[in-house]
Amino acid sequence: MDLTAHADEFNADPYPFYEALRAVGPVHRLVLGGERAWLVVGHQEARAALSHPALSKNWLGSELFEVAQVNAVATNMLDSDPPHHTRLRRLVAREFTSRRVESLRPRVQQITDGLLDAMDAVPERRGDLIRAFAVPLPMTLICELLGVPNLDRARFRYWSGEIVAPLDGVGAHPRVLEEMTSYLSGLVAAKAGEPGDDLLSALIRTRDEDGDQLSPDELIGMAFLLLVAGHETTVNLIGNGVRALLDHPEQLAALRADPDGLIDGAVEEMLRYDGPVQHATYRFADADLELGGVPIATGSSVLVALAAADRDPARFTGPGPGPEAFDIRRTGPGHLAFGHGIHYCLGAPLARMEGRIAIRSLLERFPGLAGDPDAGPLDWLPGTLMRGVTRLPLRW
Template sequence: MALVDITSSAPDFDSDPHSFYAALRAAGPVHQVRGPGPERDAYWLVVGYEEARQALTHPGLLKDWRNSGLFPDIEPSAAGSNMLEADPPHHTRLRRLVAREFTARRVEALRPRVQRITDELLDAMAGRPERSADLVEALAFPLPMTVICELLGVPDLDRERFRRWSNEIVAPRPETTNEEAFVQLTLYLTELVAEKAESPGDDLLSALIRTRDEDGDSLSPDELIGMAFLLLVAGHETTVNLISNGVRALFAHPDQLAALRADCDGLLAGAVEEMLRYDGPVQNATYRYAAGDVELGGVLIPSGSVVLASLAGAGRDPDRYAEPDVFDIRRAPGGHLAFGHGLHFCLGAPLARMEGRIAIRSLLERFPALEADPAGGPLEWIPGTLMHGVTRLPVRW
């Protein structure tokens, strides 16, 4: 099977990955592709909905690279001691301990605060005499960043420094490495966990430090650092792009924007689900490693292979969705995979949905004439195959 180039070095991939996934999907649900660099970086990409769903739960596809045997020379880091890079029974233990504190009640209790933060950010937007702004800078980034920092108990985090680290980790450019960002963020979180252990508060990180299972089990220092890393990075990066991608989709479909404005109560929840399906923030789930030969979609993936389940590819599979390239806020959700599936389904999905709904509703209510600002220049796209979105979104009203 020929290698397919599906990287940011391919023209227009960053701005429109969906066309690339559609072309692959038309030829079959599973393909061998390559990332930036030499041919040894080849991996398997699963673009069909049913096949991606299977990949996300396949017992033969491991999440813990330390068990894959592929990277014998890499030293594990504390930041990697998290649920996303663990398999059962270790994953089961970690998720159980975190779920004891990251509860639906704790998330729901944040609703008034999320609304207040949103209102304050929109107040600042409305006060701009030029009646224009970068929506990422004004709302999409500071809202989830503030919420996750307050939830974890790190309100004094240097946001710009953290944003730089996070961007380098989730979307490194082909000519750069993200190793330094990992090191710097891990050092910061190591100090933070030590400070919380010394002076705990009523925040989630302090609760994770205190939590004990029925048998006395608790998170180790490295596991606390790993969970803080996962919650901080995943807790804001995804929601930034949920909001900005959703607003872009509404701008590109004025009939859908008008319908949502006319019936926000009835259509908002479905609109956010359609935003997640149509152009979700995460293109592809993180790496999985074949512990043995694995068959998906009639394709044999050899043992030792790296596998990516394409959430973006699955979201527009015509075998799953009628007219998948049509943005329709009245569409039945249909079990999209934007938050993953199975054991690794996103623990923060309820919080992301809440933030997305509050942000979109409040933005449209506050700015009835909101539109894209052509004077803001061309859009700049997040590079790579993990996240999809823009680094800035100029708007005017």
């Protein structure tokens, strides 16, 4: 399949494409932006691919990328394999703890309440939820967590948007990565000279039992990963979650009636039904392997469609709603929205907490929340990495 040839239709609703592919088989040859890769759409095969020892995340030796693109932002744990990945994750996990995440809860609520106050003050009682709420909440939090000055946050939003959903739908311009790398290099140097209470300063200070610590390039790569992954995913968790609730008024009414009992399950269903990350980042075959009965040769590129896997009927064979239904009371098998295996998202607890606070507070503040019928069609994010809309016009 050539997804580039169906870009607009696919961006608006990829699920019929995935359904058609799954009906034929769990693994397919894909053309995307002129590049060829294997696309995994079955749930069982996706879990296998996400943890397969022959599928590497280190793209420096792959044919998909030019070596000229390599810079310090690539030295992060998402783009590395064991034992290097094991070392990086261990050092970061020493500081990015569940205790640190839980300590952020009051601040998440405070930021949320401030943004809702601003929305409440809008005379016309309508606007774009992405700009007014879904972007500034996680952006403010992750920048505060890493100690990024207020004036620099607009630049980060632009850079990260170009990286995860470039306007051409193919790839970020090298200039964007160069600008972000240069900025982060200066930020790391400033924190090293004058440390604070933020996470980046803590990562600079942290040492393993044997004295090991993150290098300057590794700190830049980790700051890049935390800034981009730490807010873009939550933006689209909020946006996609609100869209799903408004499209299913009976589910919205149930959540309003019992927020204490249903908010956790609602956020998990939002992640499964229309999660923020559509495809996991590229993996590369270090050796010949087989997925779903399909032989994949050494050197091949593999994309795991998390969105397709989480709607695979083979995953939902028992009683209860099928995978195409949005049901916040759903029980049973979990989802792959945060990945699987050694690269399972380190920030999952923070994203869940932000999503629960954001969705619940929004619904409690605005009982009349609804779509804006005068706003026209939605504009979808380009590319296949992130799933979401560029704006979400609502009335409140």
